[in-house]
Amino acid sequence: MATGVFSEGRAKIAQRTLRTDKWWIQPLITVGVLFSFIVYATWRALENAHYYAEPLISPFYSPCLSTTCVSGSSLLGTPFGHILIFGMVLSPAFIILIFPLGFRMTCYYYRKAYFRSFWMSPPACAVAEPHAKYTGETKAPLIVNNGHRYFFYIGLVFNTLLTIDAFLAFKNPEGQWGHMSLGTVVLLLNATFLWGYSASCHSCRHAIGGRLRHFSKHPFRYKAWTIVSKLNTKHQNFAWVSLIWVAFSDFFVRMVSLHPTWNKYFF
Amino acid sequence: MTLEKHKYDVVIIGAGGAGLRAAVEAREAGLSVAIVCKSLFGKAHTVMAEGGAAASMGNVNDNDNWMVHFRDTMRGGKFLNHYRMAELHAKEAPDRIWELEMWGALFDRTNEGKISQRNFGGHEYPRLAHVGDRTGLELIRTMQQRIVALQQQDAKEHGDAEKNMKVFAEVTITEILKENGKIAGAYGYRRESGSEVLFQAPAVVIATGGVGKTFKITSNSWEGTGDGHALALKAGANLVDMEFLQFHPTGMVWPLSVKGILVTESVRGEGGILTNSLGERFMFKYIPDVFIDKYADNEAEADRWYEDQDNNRRPPELLPRDEVARAINSEVKAGRGTEHGGVFLDVSKRLSAEVIKKRLPSMWHQFYELAGVDITKEPMEVGPTCHYVMGGVEVEPDSAAAVGVPGLFAAGEVAGGMHGSNRLGGNSLTDLLVFGRRAGKGAADYVKANGANPVSDAAIEKAAAKIEAPFTSTGGENAYTLHQELQEITHNLVGIIRTGAELTEAIEKIADIRKRSGNISVTGDRKFNPGFHLAFDLDNMLLVAESTAKSALLREESRGGHTRDDFPGMNSTWRQVNHISSFDGDKVSIKSQPLPVLPKELFDLFDVHELEKYMTSAEIAKGGSN
Amino acid sequence: MARTLKLRIWRGDDKTGGLQDVTVEANHGEVVLDIIHRVQATQMGDLAVRWNCKAGKCGSCSMEINGKPRLACMTQVASYPEDEVITITPLRAFPVIKDLVTDVSFNYKKAMEIPAVVMPEGMKPGEPRMQQVDVERSQEFRKCIECFLCQNTCHVIRDHEENKKSFSGPRFFIRIAELDMHPLDMLRNRKKTAQEEHGLGFCNITKCCTEVCPEHIKITDNAIIPMKERVADEKYDPVRWLGSKIRRREEVL
Numbered sequence A: 001m002a003t004g005v006f007s008e009g010r011a012k013i014a015q016r017t018l019r020t021d022k023w024w025i026q027p028l029i030t031v032g033v034l035f036s037f038i039v040y041a042t043w044r045a046l047e048n049a050h051y052y053a054e055p056l057i058s059p060f061y062s063p064c065l066s067t068t069c070v071s072g073s074s075l076l077g078t079p080f081g082h083i084l085i086f087g088m089v090l091s092p093a094f095i096i097l098i099f100p101l102g103f104r105m106t107c108y109y110y111r112k113a114y115f116r117s118f119w120m121s122p123p124a125c126a127v128a129e130p131h132a133k134y135t136g137e138t139k140a141p142l143i144v145n146n147g148h149r150y151f152f153y154i155g156l157v158f159n160t161l162l163t164i165d166a167f168l169a170f171k172n173p174e175g176q177w178g179h180m181s182l183g184t185v186v187l188l189l190n191a192t193f194l195w196g197y198s199a200s201c202h203s204c205r206h207a208i209g210g211r212l213r214h215f216s217k218h219p220f221r222y223k224a225w226t227i228v229s230k231l232n233t234k235h236q237n238f239a240w241v242s243l244i245w246v247a248f249s250d251f252f253v254r255m256v257s258l259h260p261t262w263n264k265y266f267f
Numbered sequence B: 001m002t003l004e005k006h007k008y009d010v011v012i013i014g015a016g017g018a019g020l021r022a023a024v025e026a027r028e029a030g031l032s033v034a035i036v037c038k039s040l041f042g043k044a045h046t047v048m049a050e051g052g053a054a055a056s057m058g059n060v061n062d063n064d065n066w067m068v069h070f071r072d073t074m075r076g077g078k079f080l081n082h083y084r085m086a087e088l089h090a091k092e093a094p095d096r097i098w099e100l101e102m103w104g105a106l107f108d109r110t111n112e113g114k115i116s117q118r119n120f121g122g123h124e125y126p127r128l129a130h131v132g133d134r135t136g137l138e139l140i141r142t143m144q145q146r147i148v149a150l151q152q153q154d155a156k157e158h159g160d161a162e163k164n165m166k167v168f169a170e171v172t173i174t175e176i177l178k179e180n181g182k183i184a185g186a187y188g189y190r191r192e193s194g195s196e197v198l199f200q201a202p203a204v205v206i207a208t209g210g211v212g213k214t215f216k217i218t219s220n221s222w223e224g225t226g227d228g229h230a231l232a233l234k235a236g237a238n239l240v241d242m243e244f245l246q247f248h249p250t251g252m253v254w255p256l257s258v259k260g261i262l263v264t265e266s267v268r269g270e271g272g273i274l275t276n277s278l279g280e281r282f283m284f285k286y287i288p289d290v291f292i293d294k295y296a297d298n299e300a301e302a303d304r305w306y307e308d309q310d311n312n313r314r315p316p317e318l319l320p321r322d323e324v325a326r327a328i329n330s331e332v333k334a335g336r337g338t339e340h341g342g343v344f345l346d347v348s349k350r351l352s353a354e355v356i357k358k359r360l361p362s363m364w365h366q367f368y369e370l371a372g373v374d375i376t377k378e379p380m381e382v383g384p385t386c387h388y389v390m391g392g393v394e395v396e397p398d399s400a401a402a403v404g405v406p407g408l409f410a411a412g413e414v415a416g417g418m419h420g421s422n423r424l425g426g427n428s429l430t431d432l433l434v435f436g437r438r439a440g441k442g443a444a445d446y447v448k449a450n451g452a453n454p455v456s457d458a459a460i461e462k463a464a465a466k467i468e469a470p471f472t473s474t475g476g477e478n479a480y481t482l483h484q485e486l487q488e489i490t491h492n493l494v495g496i497i498r499t500g501a502e503l504t505e506a507i508e509k510i511a512d513i514r515k516r517s518g519n520i521s522v523t524g525d526r527k528f529n530p531g532f533h534l535a536f537d538l539d540n541m542l543l544v545a546e547s548t549a550k551s552a553l554l555r556e557e558s559r560g561g562h563t564r565d566d567f568p569g570m571n572s573t574w575r576q577v578n579h580i581s582s583f584d585g586d587k588v589s590i591k592s593q594p595l596p597v598l599p600k601e602l603f604d605l606f607d608v609h610e611l612e613k614y615m616t617s618a619e620i621a622k623g624g625s626n
Numbered sequence C: 001m002a003r004t005l006k007l008r009i010w011r012g013d014d015k016t017g018g019l020q021d022v023t024v025e026a027n028h029g030e031v032v033l034d035i036i037h038r039v040q041a042t043q044m045g046d047l048a049v050r051w052n053c054k055a056g057k058c059g060s061c062s063m064e065i066n067g068k069p070r071l072a073c074m075t076q077v078a079s080y081p082e083d084e085v086i087t088i089t090p091l092r093a094f095p096v097i098k099d100l101v102t103d104v105s106f107n108y109k110k111a112m113e114i115p116a117v118v119m120p121e122g123m124k125p126g127e128p129r130m131q132q133v134d135v136e137r138s139q140e141f142r143k144c145i146e147c148f149l150c151q152n153t154c155h156v157i158r159d160h161e162e163n164k165k166s167f168s169g170p171r172f173f174i175r176i177a178e179l180d181m182h183p184l185d186m187l188r189n190r191k192k193t194a195q196e197e198h199g200l201g202f203c204n205i206t207k208c209c210t211e212v213c214p215e216h217i218k219i220t221d222n223a224i225i226p227m228k229e230r231v232a233d234e235k236y237d238p239v240r241w242l243g244s245k246i247r248r249r250e251e252v253l
């Protein structure tokens, strides 16, 4: 039976949409970027090499928790030993990547992005979606999205670790402090963007003050909430910049591990 | 087709602020209520009110009280107001606002957490409760939600939300039915299907709002076709003082398609200044004698007033609307207008962009989206627009009962008397609530005392025949064309400045259009057919225009919303006279009726020297009634 | 600066209908509603359209123009290129009545299902004290002019008629949020009912409601997402759930 815009009683119009603008460009770009990222990240995780170039560590592999990690890369030790799947060593990157992946999969902004571009529900506003049924986030597995705040908390741990990584990048390859290189800048920016992404998160906005009913009784939290709210309007931008920069940071570390001279030292 | 019939205790025509408040009151008094309106529920014209609702709560300046408000209202109306209405209004307005808050309204707040109040033309103290510049929306949504809340109660108690109160949206009432000289019900059609509806009810409350669509340039929506005025006339009630129409000084003038759309007075309340094409702040030249001690005569003082209102006089931009509208009209006529025939209104000099967007958000949008003007950077172009009708159904102040027709009540813009010759901004919204409530109560008391009054078949047949007429007519007149012709006539001949000769001409021309309107034929069928709808609205507008032109011809003075070029001054003898319109089925006739005399206790609220400017020496000597 | 416009206007009723070509003059500064009125006055006397204020304040003139849900009175003709044919249709999420007029009663039914504000017991008119910062969030939602464009564009019901019974739509999520954030409202089960009765969970925050809202209400960011977070506090966050059992924080906040 016809449903949606073709339902009984609605205006009889044959087209799924009468939009004349190029509404499909946006979802197409989203698919392009996200897909490229996934391909790159998977390849890099499987590569399981070139993620550490004293003192730089790739954010895909930090903190490296497995005994297979190259020496110097395991800030928090190696509690996992090494994990074998089908007789193959699991790349330590997967243990790490699963968390940011969860964070981003449940992110309110990325939900919009992937529901529109991958799932096409809807591909764009007032463009009929191709599905016959729709239950949104009322059932498993999508109901998990309601737990976004837990991924947000975990995200904070990672942000902290990656910030430490950025500070460690003030060393030179010989381990002496007080130096700064291109890599330092790359990792610092990486940490900054990630903090921006987390700070502008909707769960953060809620926790910081959004859940209050009387702002007037909590002046400090209100102030914090107004700041987070401002950042929050830029959450989409932080989401993309931080994503792309994480990949770039990893790429940079990889290149440095292959060509140490690429990491120009300023002092 | 079988006729759709309903029985209620009270039928309320109109779902604006007045109608909804009346409905709540009648329902709470235990009666069953039908609310009938021409558009969807929640879209009535009240939604467009911007600036605020005047009530002397004294939240911002505690010198304010009902007596000050009463004085301002009388002054604004040039003492032609029905004193009792102005008194009730001033006394009850605060309660009506506070009640809205209990029903969920969220007004802007003061630092103490009370309802904030803003300045407005003619009000001595900051008095307008407001929400940004969308106060009417807040009011109507709150009333709408109150109605829904009462319906939810009924649903819980009786399993039927519409048991005691039902909204009939998109139904136009074409006739008020009477039996034995008393109200028996109302008749109309569903806009959607064109099918007819009969309401049987011993009491009818008219709350149909204004008449702006009679004019070419107006801030009113299509609903402002004076239906209630005409329905009341046809039912045998009177209209009082129909010559008084308020031309709001600041309507948009460009582009043409938005000409007339209102620019809220809050723009001036927040510090907007008016200048002509020479860059001159011209309002200083137009302060009338009666206001000389209340308004600043130089820019420095006017500017200081925004910071210190106790020690400075107000800027003349905040004079009552009739004064400002005439001033703008004169400037434009003298060749000092803008390219599109208006003057400049500028807030960008006094307020920062951020503050403008916060305090006047919908004005910012309106100009940005409709005229491509950014009011945080550039001035607006504005000119007078037909905004409000002070005249209306003659009612008993305490019960809002229409004089002469038992069972008929009227409240809101459609009722006359409250505002005299000119309404102060913000007084309408509280007028709706105060008298809406009184009309609801009046109707409830009436129904309890009188019981049902069945409608006869003859009356139904007559009403039905009228609705069918435009479909059977082969006269070939087009309702849209006639409407445009009427608007030209009123605009050119009954507009902001009038003369005896022009009014006489107007009366003839209106009669001519009336004759032709009998030959309107419509194309298409009954289903949601705007041409068919307009045929009825036009008939109402013609009656209103006739009554306005005739009253205006008789009043040989200039006062408030009535300016005669041939009789420029205000005349104390004319202040003692109301003009009463009545209809004999063929034409409107006007008679003079003495204005009720101010009782002593209200008379004494004024400084005698002030009253001397308005009243004859005999009246002053008498010092009010009893 | 008059120009000749080519339009396609949908005409018909709940059974049949289609796009009809019309050519009409347009003047400088005119909006689509002006054009429709001109067509009405000169060519199609019985063309059905709803409107009231012609100033974007009443939310009556909702329709779809070139496939996008919009207010006709706020859509400038000049925003379309000279040679573009402008297609005008009724809203496509609701049953059509005639031409550009649709049956929006769905929305009034949903409004009926949300309990009004409940003020503290014993509080009398004139007594409420509320701070501006505490009412501001709810005030944003009260800007709603009930144009129902958000409802119309929301794919949950636009594309799935069967969801109408269990989904109230963005207009009513902001109403619930308004009341939940109201500083004095005493009815405290609004989060629960939002999720269980009004179908908040159906929303996948794809933000079309925000995109079309003529009042620029941030429906998703400021109402739906905060409500989802509030629902999570109560239903999906064991830590907070436990906390709320131990100390009844709601009143204190």
Ligand SMILES: Cc1cc2nc3c(=O)[nH]c(=O)nc-3n(C[C@H](O)[C@H](O)[C@H](O)COP(=O)(O)OP(=O)(O)OC[C@H]3O[C@@H](n4cnc5c(N)ncnc54)[C@H](O)[C@@H]3O)c2cc1C
Residues within 6 Å of the ligand: B013, B014, B015, B016, B017, B018, B019, B036, B037, B038, B039, B044, B045, B046, B047, B048, B049, B050, B051, B052, B053, B054, B135, B136, B171, B172, B173, B174, B188, B207, B208, B209, B210, B219, B220, B221, B223, B227, B228, B262, B387, B388, B411, B412, B413, B414, B425, B426, B427, B428, B429, B430, B432
């Ligand atoms: C742009 C603008 C701004 C304003 N700003 C302010 C302000 O800031 N402060 C202030 O105090 N006042 C203001 N006013 C004035 C005020 O808004 C109106 O006077 C007031 O809203 C009128 O309310 P009402 O209840 O009498 O009627 P309306 O709100 O006009 O409602 C009339 C109702 O009657 C119905 N109706 C009419 N005819 C029929 C019929 N034949 N059959 C069935 N139903 C019918 C209509 O459908 C409608 O529901 C403003 C007016 C305008 C135009």
Ligand code: SF4
Residues within 6 Å of the ligand: C150, C153, C154, C155, C156, C169, C170, C202, C203, C204, C205, C206, C207, C208, C209, C210, C220, C224
């Ligand atoms: S964000 Fe949610 S409510 Fe808004 S349109 Fe999308 S699905 Fe509907």
Ligand code: SF4
Residues within 6 Å of the ligand: C059, C143, C144, C145, C146, C147, C148, C149, C150, C151, C170, C171, C174, C209, C212, C213, C214, C215, C216, C217, C219
């Ligand atoms: S929220 Fe916006 S789009 Fe939705 S009904 Fe209200 S004003 Fe219209």
Ligand code: FES
Residues within 6 Å of the ligand: A103, A107, A108, A109, A110, A148, A152, A197, A198, A200, A201, A202, A203, A204, A235
């Ligand atoms: S990270 Fe995007 S909303 Fe939390």
Ligand code: FES
Residues within 6 Å of the ligand: C050, C051, C052, C053, C054, C055, C056, C057, C058, C059, C060, C061, C062, C071, C072, C073, C074
């Ligand atoms: S007519 Fe009121 S919003 Fe368009």
